[in-house]
Amino acid sequence: MKKNKSFKRELILSFLIIGITSIIILGSFQIYQLYSLVNEKQSNQIALTTFMEDYIDNYVDTHARIIETMSYQISDDVSEGDFASIQQDLSEIKAHYPGFVNLYIGDPEGQAMLFYPEVLTDGVIEENYNFSDRRYYQELINKQTSVISPAFHGRGGTDLLLVAIVSPIFDDQGNMQGYLLGALDLNELDSYTSNRINDDTSKTIVLDRENNAIVHPDIDTARELVNLSNNEIVNHIEGNQTSGSFTIKDGDERKFITYGKIESLGWTVWISSPVIAIIGEFLDSIFAVILVALLTGAIVIITSLLLTNRLESAIHKLLHYIHSYTASYKKNEPFQLAAQISGPSEMNEVLIHFNGMMEEIDYNREKLMKLNTELEERVRERTINLENKNKELRFKHAELSAVLESMFEGIMLLDNKKQIRYVNEFFLKVIENEALPPLQTLEDVSERLLTSFDVTQEELDSFFNEGGELKLKNKLESGKDQFYLLHRFSVTSEEEQIGFGLLIQDITKEVEIDTLKDNLISLTSHEFKTPITTIKGSVETLLRNDVDWEPEFKQELLEGVLEDIERIQQLVNDWMDISKIESGTMYIEPRQIHADKVIQESIDRIPPVLQEDATFQFHNEVEGKAVFYADKERVQQVLLNLFTNALRYNDAVHKEVEIILRKNEEYIIISVSDNGIGIDEKHIERIFNRFYQVDVTATRRSGGTGLGLAIVQGVMEAHQGKINVESSVDTGSTFTLYFPHVGKEVNK
Known part of the structure; x- marks a missing residue:
């Protein structure tokens, strides 16, 4: 037992x-409780990193969209030089978005034209600095679209570390006439990220796309520009996916790192916590037990x-x-x-x-x-x-909806069953058709596209199945063609496709620009071909050794060569003037001139061959001296262009040109009338466009590039003047010039 x-x-x-x-x-x-707390600490750090990433992305994106929107809204004010209105707009941006240290308008050469606020952070009144040496300016010129710069030291009243958001300002022809820049205060991000960390051991670091420290607790990011490209943690993050976590030894201490990459900015956010701070209580508890x-x-x-x-x-x-x-x-x-x-x-x-x-x-x-x-x-x-985050998400959703509704492109989102989930106002206006039922499915969209544009069902089916781009054409009631570009893109969530979207853009201006380019190539080849052929023939004739030409004949050939060279030179000068006008760099040198003398000198400069069978009548209706401030050479260029057009486009047996000089309280007025072929009413609004020619056959007969009147209008705008035209077919035309009086300011 x-x-x-x-x-x-x-x-x-x-x-x-x-x-x-x-x-x-x-x-x-x-x-077990402590182990759960360790996991919770790590999860909280990962969630906080994601939140920081989203906040910074949305913070920069919101300010970038404000700059892009405002650059579009002030384009007309920039064209008109209304800087008072622009400054008011900038003050409103600064009031609603204090994250901007300052804002300014620059011209295409990088010269600052307007600062806000006028008194800068160091108390200095703003000056017209030149920022053409900045990298963001070079990137803006190359891309012609909005740019978010890496961190850099500011100048022009502030030496803070800044990030610049730059957006181009285009005129009505799509040419860049300047840019709007907003400088973000990185201290705002530093303060926000510091407040989100609840303990003294954790650190939040934010790097820009070049690995410059934007937020770093051990670096004075308000004053110091420090690059961390050689940092071991940075190298580890760059070699991994867009977000995640890992443990690494940093110096004598192991640290738990959670990171995220903001792909839209190229920025990196990470939070570093000592491993011992996370698991210290856990180890102490085991030892105590x-x-x-x-x-x-x-x-x-x-x-x-x-x-x-x-x-x-x-x-x-x-x-x-x-x-x-x-x-x-x-x-x-x-x-x-x-x-x-x-x-x-x-x-x-x-x-x-x-x-x-x-x-x-x-x-x-x-x-x-x-x-x-x-x-x-x-x-x-x-x-x-979580409730606060949910409120923020709802607010961001409202912001996103507002942004989508204010877009200048149409956007539509559909689910995998091809049911429409969202469409903005722009897209609805493009395919609006009251005769058809409301939009619900992709078939409704296809039906409206078929009725609104010149496109076949086969083309639409291929586009919806294969994606890519589809060019659409629509003829308006005015007879003008309107062009759109339709894109298809996938919509994914957590690497799973949940639907697809359609984006439609108005590309009418881009098509018109391509047409203008084709016209330039055609006119260039035509206008250069004739004088070059004549010059070549004359030179080959003079170079013949088997003939002894008479001096009079040689002189005649050389004079012809000189005329052709002058014609080519005139074409080059016209194109250079148009280039200056389009870029806003036409320089005029105003001085006091006498209107009657300028008119008479311009008449005397008309080529004799054009003055045959022509009579000029000059009527001076101004009592006393008719003087005004203007660039004499440019004024004569305008008058000579109008005089020669009055003679070239004139089929009368006896050509008559009448010039009348008068004035009112604001302007010196010069009108030029002829008895020529006239201009049809449908062409009058377009004769000042580049390369536009009313009668191509007549143009080819008399020569010309279609740039003359465009240059005339550009010269008048440079003088802050204007030009009007009245014309009737087979009766004649009257062009009226308005120059500001003596003492009125003129832009140089």
């Missing part, structure tokens, strides 16, 4: 098992020995009393058991120790309840954070 254990041994073992088991259970539960278990085991053994000895003695006494009582009972002898044992004192000791154990359990329970309360508080704070 198995030998039974002694009561003392059983009691010691029982006490030991009870004590150790209690410690292990409580310790395990505490370790082991230590407590060992100490508890030793205490239980010692205590149980003392207790079991006293209890065993009491039991032996009890047994002795029982035996004595039994013996007395058998012998029928009286026995006073109560007098010997009123109750074992060891039981009171057991009770005391039991109460002590209960007090310890209660103490541990209170600690556990406190820990549970702290956990509930953290859950509550987390819930509040």
Whole structure:
């Protein structure tokens, strides 16, 4: 038979098992709670990194969209030189978006034309600085679209570390006439990211696309431009995917890194926390549990020995009393058991120790309840954070909807079942058709495209299935063609396609520009071919060694060559003038001139061959001197162009040109009338366009590039003047020039 254990041994073992088991259970539960907290800390850091990434992306994107929108809105003000209105617009941007340190308007050469605020951060009044050496300016010139620069030191009143958002300003012809720049204050990002970190051990770092530190707790990013391309953490992040986490040894300390890459900006965001700060409590708890278990085991053994000895003695006494009582009972002898044992004192000791154990359990329970309360508080704070984030997401959704509705392109989103989920106002206007039912599916879109544009069902089916681009053409009631470009793109969420989108753009201006380019090539080849052919023939004739030409004949050939060279020179000058006008760099040198003298000198410069069978009548209706400030050479260029056009486009037997000089309170007025072929009303609005020619056949007969009147209009605008035209077919035309009076400011 198995030998039974002694009561003392059983009691010691029982006490030991009870004590150790209690410690292990409580310790395990505490370790589990701490392990959960470690995971929660890491998850919170990952979520915070994602939030920082989204916030910075949205922060920069919101300011970039404001700059892009405002550059479009002020294009007319820039063309008209209305800087007072522009400054008001800039002040409103600054008031609503204080993240901008300053804003300014620059011309195409990088020269700053207007600053806001006028008093800069260092108290200096703004000056017209030249920023053409800035990298963002070079990138803007090359791309002709909005640019977000890397971090750089500002100048022009501030040496802060800035990020510039630059957007081009185009005129009505699509040519860049300047740019709008907003300089972002990086201290705003630094302050925001610092406030989001709740402990002193974690750090938030933000780098731009060139790995310059924008936010860094160990770097004065407001003043220092530090590049971290050689940093081990940066190299590790660049070699991995767009976001994630990893542990790396940085110096003597291991750190837990969570990062995200803002692809739209090329920026990188990461949060660094010491590993020991995350798992320190966990390791300390394990050590404490082991230590407590060992100490508890030793205490239980010692205590149980003392207790079991006293209890065993009491039991032996009890047994002795029982035996004595039994013996007395058998012998029928009286026995006073109560007098010997009123109750074992060891039981009171057991009770005391039991109460002590209960007090310890209660103490541990209170600690556990406190820990549970702290956990509930953290859950509550987390819930509040999630609710705040949900509010922010709803606000961002409203912002996104507002941005989509204000776009100058049409956008439509459809799900995988080809059901329309969103369409903005621009897209609806393009395919608007009240005769058709409301838009619900892709078939409705296809039906409207077929009725609105010159496109076949096969082309639409191929486009919707294969994607890419589809060019659409629509003829307006005015007879003008309108062109659109339709794009198809996929819509994905967490690498899963949830639908697709359609983007439609108005490319009418781009098509018109291509047409103008074709006209330029055609006119260039025609206008250069004739004089070059004539020059070549004359030179080849003079170079013949087998003929001795007479001096008069040589002189005649050389004069012809000179005329052709002058014709080519005139063509080159016209194109250079048009280029200056389009770029806004035409320079005029105004001085006081006499209108009547300029008119007479311009008449005298008309080639004699054009003056045959022509009569000029000059009527000066101005009393006294008709003087005004203007560039004399440019004024004569305008008048000579109008005089020669009046003679070239004139089929009358006797050509008549009438010039009238008069003035009013604002302008010196010069009108030029002829009895030529006239201009049809449908052409009048377009005769000042580049390369536009009313009658191609007549133009080829008399020569010309279609640039003359465009140059005339450009010269008048440079003088802050204007030109009007009245004409009737087969009757003649009247061109009227308006020059500002003496003393009126003229742009140089």
